[in-house]
Amino acid sequence: MAKVPSAAISRLVTYLRILEDLEARGINRTSSEQLAEEAQVTAFQVRKDLSYFGSYGTRGVGYTVQILRRELRQILGLNRRWGLCIVGMGRLGQAIADYPGFSEIFELKGLFDRDPSKITTTFRGLQVESMDNLPRAVAERRIEFGLLAVPADSAQAVADRLVESGIKGILNFAPAVLEVPKEVAVENVDFLAGLSRLSFFVLNPKWREEMIG
Amino acid sequence: MAKVPSAAISRLVTYLRILEDLEARGINRTSSEQLAEEAQVTAFQVRKDLSYFGSYGTRGVGYTVQILRRELRQILGLNRRWGLCIVGMGRLGQAIADYPGFSEIFELKGLFDRDPSKITTTFRGLQVESMDNLPRAVAERRIEFGLLAVPADSAQAVADRLVESGIKGILNFAPAVLEVPKEVAVENVDFLAGLSRLSFFVLNPKWREEMIG
DNA sequence: AGTTGTGAAATCTTTCACAGCC
DNA sequence: GGCTGTGAAAGATTTCACAACT
Numbered sequence: 001m002a003k004v005p006s007a008a009i010s011r012l013v014t015y016l017r018i019l020e021d022l023e024a025r026g027i028n029r030t031s032s033e034q035l036a037e038e039a040q041v042t043a044f045q046v047r048k049d050l051s052y053f054g055s056y057g058t059r060g061v062g063y064t065v066q067i068l069r070r071e072l073r074q075i076l077g078l079n080r081r082w083g084l085c086i087v088g089m090g091r092l093g094q095a096i097a098d099y100p101g102f103s104e105i106f107e108l109k110g111l112f113d114r115d116p117s118k119i120t121t122t123f124r125g126l127q128v129e130s131m132d133n134l135p136r137a138v139a140e141r142r143i144e145f146g147l148l149a150v151p152a153d154s155a156q157a158v159a160d161r162l163v164e165s166g167i168k169g170i171l172n173f174a175p176a177v178l179e180v181p182k183e184v185a186v187e188n189v190d191f192l193a194g195l196s197r198l199s200f201f202v203l204n205p206k207w208r209e210e211m212i213g
Numbered sequence: 214m215a216k217v218p219s220a221a222i223s224r225l226v227t228y229l230r231i232l233e234d235l236e237a238r239g240i241n242r243t244s245s246e247q248l249a250e251e252a253q254v255t256a257f258q259v260r261k262d263l264s265y266f267g268s269y270g271t272r273g274v275g276y277t278v279q280i281l282r283r284e285l286r287q288i289l290g291l292n293r294r295w296g297l298c299i300v301g302m303g304r305l306g307q308a309i310a311d312y313p314g315f316s317e318i319f320e321l322k323g324l325f326d327r328d329p330s331k332i333t334t335t336f337r338g339l340q341v342e343s344m345d346n347l348p349r350a351v352a353e354r355r356i357e358f359g360l361l362a363v364p365a366d367s368a369q370a371v372a373d374r375l376v377e378s379g380i381k382g383i384l385n386f387a388p389a390v391l392e393v394p395k396e397v398a399v400e401n402v403d404f405l406a407g408l409s410r411l412s413f414f415v416l417n418p419k420w421r422e423e424m425i426g
Numbered sequence: 427a428g429t430t431g432t433g434a435a436a437t438c439t440t441t442c443a444c445a446g447c448c
Numbered sequence: 449g450g451c452t453g454t455g456a457a458a459g460a461t462t463t464c465a466c467a468a469c470t
Binding site for chain 1: 304305308311312388390
């Protein structure tokens with residue numbers, strides 16, 4: 001399997017969004033040309049990008065929306081929901097938890113805050129917990145990702161606690177540059193910024209290695 | 214002037230952040246090697262990236278932090294603050310307005326919300342206004358950018374009103390794909406997501422044309 | 427007849443070696 | 449002597465033409 005340009009992966013996310021839109025509109029057949037138009041790239045590019053991973057269409061016919069969508073979700077690791085906790089339940093943490101599409105990608109399994117007064121409050125059916133519960137929660141509830149929405153001055157300390165707890169990835173929304181082990185830093189967390197392409201993906205392990213672009 | 218890879222521009226933003234950090238630490242001389250190490254690229258790359266825009270160092274010596282910083286801010290259009298209004302003052306709008314570093318880039322010149330009950334409230338010294346004031350505010354207060362933090366279902370309508378009002382750019386934080394004239398869509402709005410690299414820039418008009426990468 | 431999938435060409439980006447300057 | 453600035457080489461990505469298949 002050839003090396004995949006990392007730009008190709010980003011475009012896959014765009015194609016997926018388009019396919020989901022087509023499916024919602026009840027359209028079940030498409031072509032590289034149509035995808036290209038919507039994604040503002042060339043049809044050559046669409047076909048090449050897909051070809052890095054396999055062949056999902058039918059010559060002379062095109063692509064079945066549902067099938068291609070399923071394949072892309074599989075490639076991008078979005079065919080399942082990931083367990084997530086949010087640390088820091090200020091306005092930002094709350095806004096993120098409410099973001100549309102959020103629950104399609106993540107299953108919210110814990111809310112944490114340093115402030116004891118917040119601990120009585122409930123959000124999206126979960127009670128905010130003390131930071132002391134964090135290590136146990138990560139271990140026991142299959143929490144794979146931690147989303148940091150704390151002030152800059154505590155971001156590094158909280159990140160360290162997440163790493164100690166054995167978290168798989170950190171989505172950093174705190175206004176700080178973190179020093180964390182490379183495997184744990186999640187790039188491309190774009191829901192919220194710019195745009196609506198749900199730009200979070202966890203590349204399927206099968207393809208992850210080739211993608212150090 | 215040669216064509217500039219758009220990836221180079223993104224790296225400029227990184228170099229700028231590093232220079233600001235160096236300056237804060239009282240360091241006033243640096244080298245392509247040091248910048249490269251911090252930015253996790255090669256020294257060749259740093260020098261090449263800078264060379265697209267000019268020569269800002271001294272051979273045999275290196276770069277003066279202050280000078281290079283000023284030049285990069287100039288290139289990236291961050292040597293001035295831009296007038297901005299926020300439309301939608303829910304939790305997201307509020308969290309964004311409070312984001313550290315926000316006021317270094319933007320001068321907040323208007324807060325708008327559809328909800329009449331919000332109109333009595335004050336935020337960062339500005340009273341929230343009715344949407345009816347929008348066109349006049351944009352025209353009279355030199356508001357160059359509009360930041361959209363409204364629900365998905367009203368995002369397009371609000372974007373249209375911003376465009377009609379003669380806004381120069383729209384920073385879209387609403388969970389919707391907008392159809393707006395190309396000149397008005399702002400890419401690379403990254404404060405908030407991922408990183409802490411302040412990833413907003415308005416390329417200096419002198420260089421903007423070459424940079425359709 | 428029509429559209430995908432892909433090797434090869436063209437283009438773009440990064441790396442490199444060293445000339446140029448302090 | 450040392451570090452920048454840059455043309456040219458190497459490498460990566462995108463474009464293209466067309467063979468392959470329905």
